[in-house]
Amino acid sequence: MSTPAIVKRARKQRSTRDGRMIRDFRPPEGVPLNFEVAGLGIRLAAQITDLLITSMFVLVLVLFLAATDLADGSALWIIASLSFFFIRAPYYVLAELIWNGQTLGKRICRLRVVSADGRSLRPYSVTVRNLMKEIEVFYPGTMMISAAALGPGEYIILLIWIGVLLAVPLTNKKRQRLGDMIANTYVIYQPQAILMPDLTTRPAAEAREKFAFLPHQLDHYGAYELQTLEKVLHVDTSGHSQDIARRHRRNLKAISEKIRSKIDYTDKVDDKDIPEFLEAFYLAQRRYLESRKLFGDAREDKFHKHDEKSAAL
Amino acid sequence: MSEATIRSTRFRAEREADWQRLEKIVAQTERSGVRSLGFDDARDLAVLYRQAMNSLSVAREISLDKSLLDYLEALCSRAYLAVYAPQESLGGLFRRLFVYGIPQAMRRSAIPLLLGFLAMGLGALTGYMLFLDDNTWYNTFMPEGLAGGRGLSSSREDLLSVIYQDDTSALDELGAFASHLFSHNTTIAMFAFALGVFVCLPSFALCAYNGLILGVFVALHVDRGIGMDIFGWLSIHGVTELSAICIATAGGFRLGLAVLFPGNLRRRDALRREGRDAVKLAIMAAIMLFAAGLLEGFGRQLVQDLDTRLMIGWGVGALWLSWILFSGRGQDRKAAKE
Numbered sequence: 246m247s248t249p250a251i252v253k254r255a256r257k258q259r260s261t262r263d264g265r266m267i268r269d270f271r272p273p274e275g276v277p278l279n280f281e282v283a284g285l286g287i288r289l290a291a292q293i294t295d296l297l298i299t300s301m302f303v304l305v306l307v308l309f310l311a312a313t314d315l316a317d318g319s320a321l322w323i324i325a326s327l328s329f330f331f332i333r334a335p336y337y338v339l340a341e342l343i344w345n346g347q348t349l350g351k352r353i354c355r356l357r358v359v360s361a362d363g364r365s366l367r368p369y370s371v372t373v374r375n376l377m378k379e380i381e382v383f384y385p386g387t388m389m390i391s392a393a394a395l396g397p398g399e400y401i402i403l404l405i406w407i408g409v410l411l412a413v414p415l416t417n418k419k420r421q422r423l424g425d426m427i428a429n430t431y432v433i434y435q436p437q438a439i440l441m442p443d444l445t446t447r448p449a450a451e452a453r454e455k456f457a458f459l460p461h462q463l464d465h466y467g468a469y470e471l472q473t474l475e476k477v478l479h480v481d482t483s484g485h486s487q488d489i490a491r492r493h494r495r496n497l498k499a500i501s502e503k504i505r506s507k508i509d510y511t512d513k514v515d516d517k518d519i520p521e522f523l524e525a526f527y528l529a530q531r532r533y534l535e536s537r538k539l540f541g542d543a544r545e546d547k548f549h550k551h552d553e554k555s556a557a558l
Numbered sequence: 559m560s561e562a563t564i565r566s567t568r569f570r571a572e573r574e575a576d577w578q579r580l581e582k583i584v585a586q587t588e589r590s591g592v593r594s595l596g597f598d599d600a601r602d603l604a605v606l607y608r609q610a611m612n613s614l615s616v617a618r619e620i621s622l623d624k625s626l627l628d629y630l631e632a633l634c635s636r637a638y639l640a641v642y643a644p645q646e647s648l649g650g651l652f653r654r655l656f657v658y659g660i661p662q663a664m665r666r667s668a669i670p671l672l673l674g675f676l677a678m679g680l681g682a683l684t685g686y687m688l689f690l691d692d693n694t695w696y697n698t699f700m701p702e703g704l705a706g707g708r709g710l711s712s713s714r715e716d717l718l719s720v721i722y723q724d725d726t727s728a729l730d731e732l733g734a735f736a737s738h739l740f741s742h743n744t745t746i747a748m749f750a751f752a753l754g755v756f757v758c759l760p761s762f763a764l765c766a767y768n769g770l771i772l773g774v775f776v777a778l779h780v781d782r783g784i785g786m787d788i789f790g791w792l793s794i795h796g797v798t799e800l801s802a803i804c805i806a807t808a809g810g811f812r813l814g815l816a817v818l819f820p821g822n823l824r825r826r827d828a829l830r831r832e833g834r835d836a837v838k839l840a841i842m843a844a845i846m847l848f849a850a851g852l853l854e855g856f857g858r859q860l861v862q863d864l865d866t867r868l869m870i871g872w873g874v875g876a877l878w879l880s881w882i883l884f885s886g887r888g889q890d891r892k893a894a895k896e
Binding site: 372 | 563624625639642645
């Protein structure tokens with residue numbers, strides 16, 4: 246007997262939600278780290294910021310040339326487009342080297358380039374991914390601007406080109422463009438570390454005495470439900486409006502009723518004791534699940550009994 | 559800690575202070591670099607990073623505290639990024655690239671380079687012969703923007719006046735033309751490099767086509783009896799610029815050859831391996847194109863004398879060649895060992 250369809254569906258829903266994580270990243274210490282893949286939208290925003298910054302340099306140069314009468318007309322135009330290339334390419338490479346995978350635009354958008362093999366970012370990778378960017382992004386970009394001057398054949402080629410280059414990052418899960426693939430790099434969100442207080446230290450001794458749970462009552466849930474409860478309990482409504490606080494209390498009440506009916510907890514819980522009850526339950530449930538896990542019985546979610554059954558058969 | 563606290567809570571309480579200290583050091587590193595750290599902080603960064611990695615590994619096994627796992631995950635990622643940042647200074651990097659990296663890559667690419675120059679040479683020869691056979695080929699090969707008004711109908715004097723133009727009023731016009739030519743060649747070089755991935759053919763075609771243009775252009779001038787003058791006019795920048803195109807083509811060839819003959823590697827890996835040298839060739843080509851642009855923009859207009867033009871053009875060429883041949887020689891064997 247295999248896992249029932251409903252279990253599969255529930256688990257699939259959860260796994261697609263974190264499908265945008267890089268799971269196979271292994272630093273030299275051998276402990277895998279997970280990074281969140283940066284989407285194309287935010288990368289475009291970073292790109293535009295960088296473009297504005299580099300075009301400022303070019304603008305200053307061109308204004309200087311125009312003011313000093315060194316060049317004019319079409320020459321100026323061509324010098325502008327060329328110096329754009331000769332300023333832009335080194336800017337990206339040097340910025341990503343100096344700031345370890347961040348240009349100014351990426352810094353603002355909190356993005357970063359990392360080497361996919363878990364080692365430090367090498368100058369070679371940075372150069373390759375930014376040289377490829379010229380061909381992948383900027384050349385078609387400038388062609389698009391002058392699209393009116395193109396013949397129909399060239400126009401079609403340009404469209405196919407752009408289509409292919411867009412399809413590459415959209416069809417792979419890690420959103421690597423061609424340059425990333427050749428240089429073996431990922432673009433990720435800069436991780437933010439926020440430490441929440443430990444919930445298990447919260448319930449006072451009397452609350453622990455007051456709400457006691459028996460082992461069979463803790464057999465229902467798995468890690469997923471525990472961590473969902475944790476998320477709810479971490480909500481702090483003190484800085485918010487009355488309305489939000491009331492809604493939060495209502496949620497807690499609904500959750501506690503659901504839990505009580507599921508685990509057959511018959512004692513009465515007063516409305517004002519609900520947070521305490523949930524925290525005590527969280528503590529007991531976590532202690533139980535963690536000790537089960539130590540004994541080799543990791544329970545992913547409330548469907549864990551199906552797993553046991555299919556493993557037994 | 560009372561008996562009642564659970565194992566993962568004790569685990570966290572014992573280590574929390576260290577994590578927070580690591581977080582502070584990492585935050586400072588992110589703001590102002592590893593160099594800004596004091597001795598104690600720098601030493602502790604390495605130790606605390608490894609401890610945090612260890613904690614993460616243990617916490618994944620024993621703890622179900624999601625907020626702790628997320629925190630450790632993010633902390634370790636940030637510490638990893640701070641510890642494994644490129645440590646080399648930019649100066650050292652450039653020195654290595656120019657003294658060893660590029661010349662060695664060029665020497666390793668002798669055969670692709672030969673092929674690149676061959677492609678252009680064959681193209682030029684073909685263009686020249688075709689022009690001698692039937693001079694209307696000129697119009698077929700020469701792009702209008704590049705011709706700069708010089709066509710089959712131009713007389714000897716017209717052509718000479720473009721080659722030796724000391725009249726400053728025409729300088730701007732000529733400057734524009736030179737920039738145009740330059741951007742044309744930059745584009746050709748870029749494509750010759752990038753399209754090499756498609757089993758070398760587009761690179762070869764582009765380089766040979768550039769040769770064709772050169773061939774018919776020279777043939778036109780030879781036909782009018784001013785072969786030496788155009789040789790000088792082309793030499794001053796062309797030695798550098800045309801070599802740059804050939805080098806970019808050679809870079810493309812290395813990519814193409816990796817796809818054609820990957821050996822024992824997967825094509826993807828072979829491409830990555832060959833890419834290392836190919837990129838160095840591309841940087842070399844970019845530097846040479848930039849130098850050529852300077853020579854073209856200033857040198858050609860300022861230097862009107864044929865002999866000086868020849869001397870500058872081929873002198874600069876000799877400089878490039880000696881750089882490639884002699885720089886970073888002693889390090890070859892060391893690099894091969896690595």
